[in-house]
Amino acid sequence: MSDKQGSVLGVSGNMVTVRFTGHVRMNEVAFIELGGDEGARLKAEVIRIRGDECDMQVFEDTRGIRIGTHVAFTGELLAIELGPGLLSTTYDGLGNPLDALANQCGFFLQRGVYLPTLDRSTKWAWTPVARVGQRLTAGDALGTVPEAMYKHRIMVPFGIVGAVEVIDLAPPGDLTVADTVATVKLLDTGEVRELNMVMPWPVKRPIQAYAERLLPDRPLTTRIRIVDAFFPVAEGGTACVPGPFGSGKTVFQQGVSKYAEADVVIVAACGERAGEVVETLREFPELIDPRTGRSLIERTIIICNTSSMPVAAREASVYTAVTLAEYYRQMGLRALLLADSTSRWAQALREMSGRLEEIPGEEAFPAYLGSLIAAFYERAGLVRVEDPNLGTSEGSVTTIGTVSPAGGNFEEPVTQSTLAVVGCFLGLTYARSYAKRFPAISPIDSWSKYIDRMKPSLEATYFEGWVDTVKRLATYYVAGQRVGDQMKVVGEEDLGLDDFVHFLGAEFIDAVFLQQNAFDPVDASPSADRTALALQLTARLVDHDWGFTSKDQARDTFTDLTATFRDWNITAPDAPEYQQLLDRIEARLSGSVATAA
Amino acid sequence: MRKVYTKIDQIVGPVVTLRAKDIAYGEIARIRLQDGNQTYAQVIKLRQDEVTLQVFAGSKGISTGDEVEFLGRQVQLRFSPENLLGRTFNGVGEPIDGRPALQQTIDIDIGGPSFNPARRIIPSQPIQTGIPMIDMFNTLVKSQKLPIFSVAGEPYNELLARIALQAEADVIVLGGMGLKYDDYLFFKSQLVPSKERTILFVHTAADPVVECMMVPDMALAAAEQYATDGKDVLVLLTDMTAYADAMKEVAVAMEQIPANRGYPGDLYSQLAARYEKAVDIEGSGSITLLAVTTMPGDDVTHPVPDNTGYITEGQFYLKGGVIDPFGSLSRLKQLVNKDTRKDHAPLMNAMIRLYDASRKVRQQQSMGFAISTFDQAVLAFGEEFEARMMDLKVNLSLPEQLDLGWEILANHFTPAQTTLPSKLTEVYWPKDVN
Numbered sequence A: 001m002s003d004k005q006g007s008v009l010g011v012s013g014n015m016v017t018v019r020f021t022g023h024v025r026m027n028e029v030a031f032i033e034l035g036g037d038e039g040a041r042l043k044a045e046v047i048r049i050r051g052d053e054c055d056m057q058v059f060e061d062t063r064g065i066r067i068g069t070h071v072a073f074t075g076e077l078l079a080i081e082l083g084p085g086l087l088s089t090t091y092d093g094l095g096n097p098l099d100a101l102a103n104q105c106g107f108f109l110q111r112g113v114y115l116p117t118l119d120r121s122t123k124w125a126w127t128p129v130a131r132v133g134q135r136l137t138a139g140d141a142l143g144t145v146p147e148a149m150y151k152h153r154i155m156v157p158f159g160i161v162g163a164v165e166v167i168d169l170a171p172p173g174d175l176t177v178a179d180t181v182a183t184v185k186l187l188d189t190g191e192v193r194e195l196n197m198v199m200p201w202p203v204k205r206p207i208q209a210y211a212e213r214l215l216p217d218r219p220l221t222t223r224i225r226i227v228d229a230f231f232p233v234a235e236g237g238t239a240c241v242p243g244p245f246g247s248g249k250t251v252f253q254q255g256v257s258k259y260a261e262a263d264v265v266i267v268a269a270c271g272e273r274a275g276e277v278v279e280t281l282r283e284f285p286e287l288i289d290p291r292t293g294r295s296l297i298e299r300t301i302i303i304c305n306t307s308s309m310p311v312a313a314r315e316a317s318v319y320t321a322v323t324l325a326e327y328y329r330q331m332g333l334r335a336l337l338l339a340d341s342t343s344r345w346a347q348a349l350r351e352m353s354g355r356l357e358e359i360p361g362e363e364a365f366p367a368y369l370g371s372l373i374a375a376f377y378e379r380a381g382l383v384r385v386e387d388p389n390l391g392t393s394e395g396s397v398t399t400i401g402t403v404s405p406a407g408g409n410f411e412e413p414v415t416q417s418t419l420a421v422v423g424c425f426l427g428l429t430y431a432r433s434y435a436k437r438f439p440a441i442s443p444i445d446s447w448s449k450y451i452d453r454m455k456p457s458l459e460a461t462y463f464e465g466w467v468d469t470v471k472r473l474a475t476y477y478v479a480g481q482r483v484g485d486q487m488k489v490v491g492e493e494d495l496g497l498d499d500f501v502h503f504l505g506a507e508f509i510d511a512v513f514l515q516q517n518a519f520d521p522v523d524a525s526p527s528a529d530r531t532a533l534a535l536q537l538t539a540r541l542v543d544h545d546w547g548f549t550s551k552d553q554a555r556d557t558f559t560d561l562t563a564t565f566r567d568w569n570i571t572a573p574d575a576p577e578y579q580q581l582l583d584r585i586e587a588r589l590s591g592s593v594a595t596a597a
Numbered sequence B: 001m002r003k004v005y006t007k008i009d010q011i012v013g014p015v016v017t018l019r020a021k022d023i024a025y026g027e028i029a030r031i032r033l034q035d036g037n038q039t040y041a042q043v044i045k046l047r048q049d050e051v052t053l054q055v056f057a058g059s060k061g062i063s064t065g066d067e068v069e070f071l072g073r074q075v076q077l078r079f080s081p082e083n084l085l086g087r088t089f090n091g092v093g094e095p096i097d098g099r100p101a102l103q104q105t106i107d108i109d110i111g112g113p114s115f116n117p118a119r120r121i122i123p124s125q126p127i128q129t130g131i132p133m134i135d136m137f138n139t140l141v142k143s144q145k146l147p148i149f150s151v152a153g154e155p156y157n158e159l160l161a162r163i164a165l166q167a168e169a170d171v172i173v174l175g176g177m178g179l180k181y182d183d184y185l186f187f188k189s190q191l192v193p194s195k196e197r198t199i200l201f202v203h204t205a206a207d208p209v210v211e212c213m214m215v216p217d218m219a220l221a222a223a224e225q226y227a228t229d230g231k232d233v234l235v236l237l238t239d240m241t242a243y244a245d246a247m248k249e250v251a252v253a254m255e256q257i258p259a260n261r262g263y264p265g266d267l268y269s270q271l272a273a274r275y276e277k278a279v280d281i282e283g284s285g286s287i288t289l290l291a292v293t294t295m296p297g298d299d300v301t302h303p304v305p306d307n308t309g310y311i312t313e314g315q316f317y318l319k320g321g322v323i324d325p326f327g328s329l330s331r332l333k334q335l336v337n338k339d340t341r342k343d344h345a346p347l348m349n350a351m352i353r354l355y356d357a358s359r360k361v362r363q364q365q366s367m368g369f370a371i372s373t374f375d376q377a378v379l380a381f382g383e384e385f386e387a388r389m390m391d392l393k394v395n396l397s398l399p400e401q402l403d404l405g406w407e408i409l410a411n412h413f414t415p416a417q418t419t420l421p422s423k424l425t426e427v428y429w430p431k432d433v434n
Ligand SMILES: Nc1ncnc2c1ncn2[C@@H]1O[C@H](COP(=O)(O)OP(=O)(O)O)[C@@H](O)[C@H]1O
Pocket: A243, A244, A245, A246, A247, A248, A249, A250, A251, A252, A438, A439, A440, A516, A517, A518, A519, B310, B329, B330, B331, B332
């Protein structure tokens, strides 16, 4: 307990103003102690200090707070507990396990109830990897415990400055997170500290206990064809997915959360529908990840601070999520952070900024919005981790955030600030979703800055010449769409046959390759090999010299090819039709089947 | 005795400020007007001893010398499971049907806590309405929250009433906000067949604005009581744009910085807090929420429909007297239409794709372009689709709707032209045509 005391001076929405004695820290956590029957203690965070008054955002409903209500400061920054047991758990934005909360409070969330992030009763099979007498620094492993399919490293706390000497290490055995695993001496200060498996870490501070940051040069495969081929995301890179409502942001994120080739997936459901999280929550335990043979939930952490949950906790939730991603990166794992939607986080900032009566920027967002967004995406990255006992490894945080622009207009502050900092832009358009062309990622406006840099690894994944083929098809597609636009003006009749075929070819690429049905069990997640084959086949079909003599003939041919190809897209490789459909397409190419009537 | 304050310092719009001590945030107060009337008000800001209240009945006629008494409790709904049914209340929960006050009630805080997401379950039961544009194309699902986006003048309240009567709910709660008196009477007459299971909370256009803001919370607090007691509740809210405008009015009086076209920055969170009350409770009841959102100037990007679309699980887009298949969406349809009939989802997708094509052809035709034979077929298909499936008067069971879909396709196309998987066309393509 600290000597500083506070009492409430004002309440406005979820902000309280507190008069204090002593010293308070920026972002320090305090509890507002409601009297009465409820007797709840409401968690809050200092967000502005002026003289002997500070403004705090309260992570709960503020009803019932009075002028003079006592405030207890903790001296600690807003932090989350790191350690084994995070995987396959669902937390609110502050790291409270939602399942455990429900067991305690029932169907409805109850304010002022906080539970430890890490379960204190689970036993973990501890194996030391460091040696007594060894000198270590922050982030070096003291030992490991198996968590799901990974060796979870129990590390020297990231906040420790300078070297430590290991004085004692627990022998191998089953321990809880609260049991002491090591005793170390801080060489700078001489202080001796007992360490367990719980490492609290302030969520707004990046974890940087790695040796070096590397340039992302390999793809993070998402199994969304249009992304992997045309706008690939780099492992350790960043991408944003803006789009109006109903354009497919969440379906996209859910697909990526299932099929992306990452070791740990952190789903941050930030200020959107609770129902969408439930799908993940209920489905993932049933879905088997073919690469590990384990259920998908075992590699997943869900940070769930949905739209009706407290707004201030929503602001914290993206930081909680990225902190977890950085933590697993530090173990040499590929972490993927999916945030849906970053606009809700920005709105939380806006609400608070309004209450603080700050000078508003565009659309009343705070002037510092851009720098906060930049800092958030900067926490992604590919890093090299050096461990004296476990050797060198590479870990990554890849961040993909959705943006929900007001009115679907990308010229708004959150989209613009995000576009300025990300490496990949997957813009969803109303026009495509309106026409049910999913995923509605614009093949024309979207971009990836990674594609050239990743050429060697892309071609190792798919085939030699992949990048050139992709670029050629992209150019062909764009030109074909332009012909389509022209046709809208001049009519089909006045269009030359070659141009018309070009238009059909572009539509064909769209129908069989760019579009992908997220709800079809096969089409939802083609393997890299299948995508390579699909791209090659698509390219051969549009390159083919068909020798059409009429527009009707061309249209009929492409209609038939589209139907066959789409049939193939939804046919599993082990089904007999798989090869038959391919044969039919090949037969078309070799001209041995008459054009459909 | 509670202390009574007799000096109001400031009156701006529906918001008043006075000095008072030991007041809780959110607490309600009773204001006695000099003419003998009384109204309630809620604390919406505290700063030292300065208390800001929003006055439910508005500040019209309030004097700086009126008596203000703080009641030491939050805004509550007087609830009684049996006695609420069949009754009509105003926005603050007082009966306005001329019948006596409720007996044996319990008081329930409105705007209660959120449902724990970890205890939610995946919605799985379709609600049949007989309307093809809903059942077949955008299935309504139990526990869904869905707005009807509508231009003024469209038959949105008729649609709402029709769905309400067709859906098999145990309890129907109607929350009217800014209702025209005629519409209020319309609902009363339409809902007569299910009067015994219906509760009305009504704010008409002539009533004070702050009362409008209470309606959704009152309606949803009542719904939550029934749902946790095992009842399937259908909540109908109309019109949410009036609700948002009421919030705007209070925010302006509070001198808050507006975010977008005058609406407060927390519009999204406020709307979400209400819509997210829709829920399917494992082993108990449910709340399904249908809400009308009129779109000023037929503009979906207007802040109210825009924020709503981001919150709800799709929308029915009412335009030109029909539910537009492109602007409309049920985000939960794939949870249920996979278990109806195997052709349901693919047939729906193919028909929409072709209907989209027909609208494009129609446009080309109107620009005077010659159109191909295939396009002619597409055009004819579009016309038949509009006449036989989109018309709101059509009332068919789902299997009938699906069969009709195949029939219309077969009237105009070969199976391959539909690009439907051959596995399906082999089974469902009508044998006696083409
Ligand atoms: N890849 C896809 N395949 C099929 N349907 C899709 C796909 N992506 C989106 N949809 C459709 O669009 C709807 C809205 O998608 P959603 O991701 O919820 O939108 P957003 O998050 O952008 O508001 C879904 O319910 C689904 O019907």
